[in-house]
Amino acid sequence: MGGFKNKNRKKAARKAAAGDMSAPRPDARDSQPRKAGYNASAAYDKALLKSDPMVAFYSSQGVFGHGLPSERDEARPLARRSYSTSPTPGERIEDRRRFLAHVVKPLNASFRVTANAPPEFYDAFSKRIAEFTGAPIELAVDLPDGSAGTTTVQPARALPFIARAYQLDVDRKTIRKHPSLDAFHKFLVLHTEIGDVTRQETVSMVPPACLDVRAEHAVLDMCAAPGSKTTQMLEVVSRVAPGSAEPAGFVVANDVDMRRACMLVHQCKRINSCALLVTNHPGQEFPMPSKYRNDGEGREGMFDRVLCDVPCTGDGTVRKNPTVFKTWCASQQINIHHLQVQIAMRGVRLCKVGGLVCYSTCSMSPYENEASVAALLRQCNGALEVVDVNTLEGNVLGKGFVGRPGMTAWRVFDDRFATVQHFTKGAGEEDDGKKTSEKKKEFKKAFLDKNRTNKGPPEYDDTEEGWTEEKHKEFREANNLFEYKSYDEVPSGIRGNMKPSVFPPTPEEVEKFNLHRCLRILPQDQDTGGFFVTVLRKLAPIGSVKKKPTAEQAAAHEAAAAAAAEEEAADSEDELANEGAGGQTVVNTQKLNAKNNQFKQNQQFVPCTEEMFKPIVDFYGIQAPDGRPYSRDQFFGRTETVKSISFLPRTLCDLMEADLSDKRRMKVVHSGLQVFDRNTKTKLNVGCDYRLSFEGIGMLKPYMTKRVIMFNKTDMSVSVKHSSAAPGAQIDNRQFSEPLQAQLKELGQGCFLAVAEDAKDRPWEKLLVVMWCNHMGLSSHALVYKTDLEGIESKLRAASLWEDVELNKELFDAKVKEHDEKKAENKKNMDERTKIEREAKAAEEAEKKDMAAYGPGGVKREGEATEEGVEGGAKKRSRKDDDPEDVITSA
Numbered sequence: 073m074g075g076f077k078n079k080n081r082k083k084a085a086r087k088a089a090a091g092d093m094s095a096p097r098p099d100a101r102d103s104q105p106r107k108a109g110y111n112a113s114a115a116y117d118k119a120l121l122k123s124d125p126m127v128a129f130y131s132s133q134g135v136f137g138h139g140l141p142s143e144r145d146e147a148r149p150l151a152r153r154s155y156s157t158s159p160t161p162g163e164r165i166e167d168r169r170r171f172l173a174h175v176v177k178p179l180n181a182s183f184r185v186t187a188n189a190p191p192e193f194y195d196a197f198s199k200r201i202a203e204f205t206g207a208p209i210e211l212a213v214d215l216p217d218g219s220a221g222t223t224t225v226q227p228a229r230a231l232p233f234i235a236r237a238y239q240l241d242v243d244r245k246t247i248r249k250h251p252s253l254d255a256f257h258k259f260l261v262l263h264t265e266i267g268d269v270t271r272q273e274t275v276s277m278v279p280p281a282c283l284d285v286r287a288e289h290a291v292l293d294m295c296a297a298p299g300s301k302t303t304q305m306l307e308v309v310s311r312v313a314p315g316s317a318e319p320a321g322f323v324v325a326n327d328v329d330m331r332r333a334c335m336l337v338h339q340c341k342r343i344n345s346c347a348l349l350v351t352n353h354p355g356q357e358f359p360m361p362s363k364y365r366n367d368g369e370g371r372e373g374m375f376d377r378v379l380c381d382v383p384c385t386g387d388g389t390v391r392k393n394p395t396v397f398k399t400w401c402a403s404q405q406i407n408i409h410h411l412q413v414q415i416a417m418r419g420v421r422l423c424k425v426g427g428l429v430c431y432s433t434c435s436m437s438p439y440e441n442e443a444s445v446a447a448l449l450r451q452c453n454g455a456l457e458v459v460d461v462n463t464l465e466g467n468v469l470g471k472g473f474v475g476r477p478g479m480t481a482w483r484v485f486d487d488r489f490a491t492v493q494h495f496t497k498g499a500g501e502e503d504d505g506k507k508t509s510e511k512k513k514e515f516k517k518a519f520l521d522k523n524r525t526n527k528g529p530p531e532y533d534d535t536e537e538g539w540t541e542e543k544h545k546e547f548r549e550a551n552n553l554f555e556y557k558s559y560d561e562v563p564s565g566i567r568g569n570m571k572p573s574v575f576p577p578t579p580e581e582v583e584k585f586n587l588h589r590c591l592r593i594l595p596q597d598q599d600t601g602g603f604f605v606t607v608l609r610k611l612a613p614i615g616s617v618k619k620k621p622t623a624e625q626a627a628a629h630e631a632a633a634a635a636a637a638e639e640e641a642a643d644s645e646d647e648l649a650n651e652g653a654g655g656q657t658v659v660n661t662q663k664l665n666a667k668n669n670q671f672k673q674n675q676q677f678v679p680c681t682e683e684m685f686k687p688i689v690d691f692y693g694i695q696a697p698d699g700r701p702y703s704r705d706q707f708f709g710r711t712e713t714v715k716s717i718s719f720l721p722r723t724l725c726d727l728m729e730a731d732l733s734d735k736r737r738m739k740v741v742h743s744g745l746q747v748f749d750r751n752t753k754t755k756l757n758v759g760c761d762y763r764l765s766f767e768g769i770g771m772l773k774p775y776m777t778k779r780v781i782m783f784n785k786t787d788m789s790v791s792v793k794h795s796s797a798a799p800g801a802q803i804d805n806r807q808f809s810e811p812l813q814a815q816l817k818e819l820g821q822g823c824f825l826a827v828a829e830d831a832k833d834r835p836w837e838k839l840l841v842v843m844w845c846n847h848m849g850l851s852s853h854a855l856v857y858k859t860d861l862e863g864i865e866s867k868l869r870a871a872s873l874w875e876d877v878e879l880n881k882e883l884f885d886a887k888v889k890e891h892d893e894k895k896a897e898n899k900k901n902m903d904e905r906t907k908i909e910r911e912a913k914a915a916e917e918a919e920k921k922d923m924a925a926y927g928p929g930g931v932k933r934e935g936e937a938t939e940e941g942v943e944g945g946a947k948k949r950s951r952k953d954d955d956p957e958d959v960i961t962s963a
């Protein structure tokens with residue numbers, strides 16, 4: 073492991089050792105050496121960093137040294153820190169040097185333990201983590217002289233500023249590869265899969281933490297995929313308040329990219345929450361039902377919290393993705409600024425008055441950050457303010473978090489100027505068969521090559537005297553970075569992409585905007601990636617007031633509504649009569665389904681009929697725990713055949729209904745939580761065609777008054793151990809204690825829920841197994857995937873509820889044998905069935921071919937239908953005597 077693996081890296085290390093000023097030098101804070109797993113070939117050559125356009129740009133912008141917290145202050149809460157407002161050249165140089173030393177290192181791995189559990193769960197979990205990571209480990213590293221050495225690191229430490237989060241001293245690759253971290257790696261993978269852990273970059277945890285999300289909040293994540301921040305917020309809103317059966321809050325997670333939206337669904341499924349709706353819209357066009365528009369009385373918006381983690385150039389991710397250095401260009405930042413503002417502006421509109429909006433990027437550019445925030449404040453004209461995150465009641469950014477204040481001044485550099493100037497002078501108009509864009513690209517490359525080969529890339533002189541404006545200018549010009557002092561200087565050819573709002577705010581605006589409350593996170597401050605976060609509060613409605621209808625319009629509207637209600641009531645009666653329902657509130661979802669064509673396109677939404685639902689209710693004794701009558705309209709199928717049934721909390725049903733009344737509809741990709749699956753063998757006739765789904769069991773359990781069986785510690789361990797050792801095989805119920813055997817005999821055939829008795833009051837631990845009891849109650853088996861069983865075992869161990877039980881070998885072997893024989897027989901039957909089906913299909917195909925070739929009367933027609941026929945026919949037709957009539961008659 074470790075060690076420089078290619079010449080370049082060795083050369084860079086030797087240069088560094090020889091005192092090359094450009095190479096990062098270790099100091100007390102940056103003493104962390106290169107780690108094992110460092111990808112030399114992908115990393116930017118250290119020696120070149122000094123002439124990198126990105127570094128030149130940020131140096132010229134004054135990013136390095138800006139808002140530098142003093143060492144003494146770093147451990148204080150943000151509000152009590154003092155920041156350097158006018159850093160000395162020495163401080164700037166030092167900060168840039170530390171930046172470079174960090175960005176060439178691979179990113180430290182980090183993860184978060186679920187927020188959807190009480191402290192007891194977390195305590196047990198953190199003990200397990202400490203067991204794995206308590207002992208320091210030794211890593212192979214490269215020493216500054218290029219030779220191989222070792223260093224000792226502490227694998228994981230709790231992050232002081234994010235609750236339940238850990239940052240490791242090593243990168244992801246090292247965790248995967250280092251032998252002494254193998255058990256820890258497996259533990260992380262397992263618990264990530266079952267949703268107890270989310271692997272998430274440290275900086276990515278900051279926006280949801282700042283947003284102060286509470287369990288009862290309606291949250292919108294506008295650009296959500298792949299979804300690490302969504303899960304962080306979903307965990308909070310999925311908490312069910314004591315005495316309630318379902319979450320009060322929810323998250324709507326949106327992404328413009330359908331493929332990424334599907335990834336998002338996959339990521340969030342681990343959390344097993346019903347409080348999620350995934351949609352697919354351009355964020356800037358996210359629909360808002362008219363019910364939530366500015367009502368003229370101070371109300372507007374439908375969400376308490378909105379996260380705008382907007383698309384960006386991502387230069388803060390350079391430690392994860394070193395190619396950023398090579399592809400970086402200033403014009404990309406300028407181009408994306410407008411889209412970012414549009415998305416965030418829509419987010420502000422959708423937010424309720426008094427609610428919070430978080431704007432974040434993983435870029436360090438002021439054009440994508442402070443300029444975008446300033447544009448929002450300008451457009452909202454006093455209806456929006458930047459919040460000091462320290463003043464938020466539930467702010468979980470604890471001590472030790474270093475967020476530098478936002479910038480209030482910056483300079484506008486663009487790398488298109490020379491190209492545009494050249495082309496506006498009439499060059500490139502000659503018709504040489506090339507596209508203009510191609511010509512522009514060529515020109516830009518030639519321009520850079522010329523500047524660089526003639527002068528060579530200038531180098532920073534890391535001394536105070538060398539840090540001159542003249543030097544900066546020389547540097548920028550060599551990198552094609554030209555400065556516009558104002559928007560008037562911007563050539564018209566560029567104005568389409570470059571909006572005036574990329575320029576810094578006026579002095580009056582600086583006074584009003586409080587941009588210093590924005591948070592800049594730089595890699596060198598807490599060994600992370602680069603990031604930007606700003607929390608905004610909506611103070612007043614922004615959209616124009618809904619027009620009040622005239623008296624005539626209001627009367628007409630009322631009459632139409634009354635007629636519709638009458639019609640609806642008649643429909644409901646019909647439905648009740650057809651279904652033979654006994655007084656249940658009838659499903660609005662049926663109406664939803666009928667009306668919602670767009671929704672139907674994306675996801676089926678088939679309401680449960682009384683006929684389908686009543687047997688489920690009777691079998692499992694479904695009842696809302698707080699005594700309210702449950703609503704069947706919260707349960708629905710996702711396919712026409714209703715192979716599974718999902719559940720949607722009341723708040724999300726209401727949102728969907730509001731959406732229905734609108735012209736522009738939400739495009740829903742996913743909603744709710746699967747709570748029942750249809751039995752595969754429907755002929756079993758056990759009284760209910762649906763079994764419990766493990767995915768939704770945590771949510772459904774409080775509703776179940778029947779078929780819930782308590783398993784003591786030993787019985788639970790037997791069930792989990794047997795099912796993991798022989799997945800799918802029956803458990804001979806004689807493996808269980810006698811009282812349990814008796815209970816299972818009494819229970820009778822069908823699905824049931826096994827609950828760890830000692831954890832019955834701790835539903836969050838989900839120490840539950842969905843099981844099936846066979847005929848006569850003599851055997852049973854688990855209906856849970858192996859990974860989930862492993863997760864249950866791991867949690868039982870953590871809660872000291874696991875017993876290393878000995879299974880009765882004889883009974884075990886007999887059941888495994890029975891299972892294997894059944895499997896073999898099924899396979900044989902399947903093979904036979906497949907063979908018969910294949911033969912039937914072949915016969916059918918042959919018949920079709922004959923029909924096509926000869927027609928219904930058995931007369932061969934040339935040039936039709938079959939592959940050979942088409943070719944043959946075509947050939948024939950090219951001949952003179954090719955008359956289909958002739959062929960037919962002659963045949």
Ligand SMILES: C[S@@+](CC[C@H](N)C(=O)[O-])C[C@H]1O[C@@H](n2cnc3c(N)ncnc32)[C@H](O)[C@@H]1O
Nearest residue numbers: 295296297298299300301328329354355381383
């Ligand atoms: C920075 S990533 C979001 C990361 C995500 N919040 C997370 O924590 O995992 C930006 C996302 O915005 C999406 N996106 C790009 N343009 C968008 C638009 N106009 N509206 C909504 N989403 C957009 C991209 O598909 C991408 O998934």
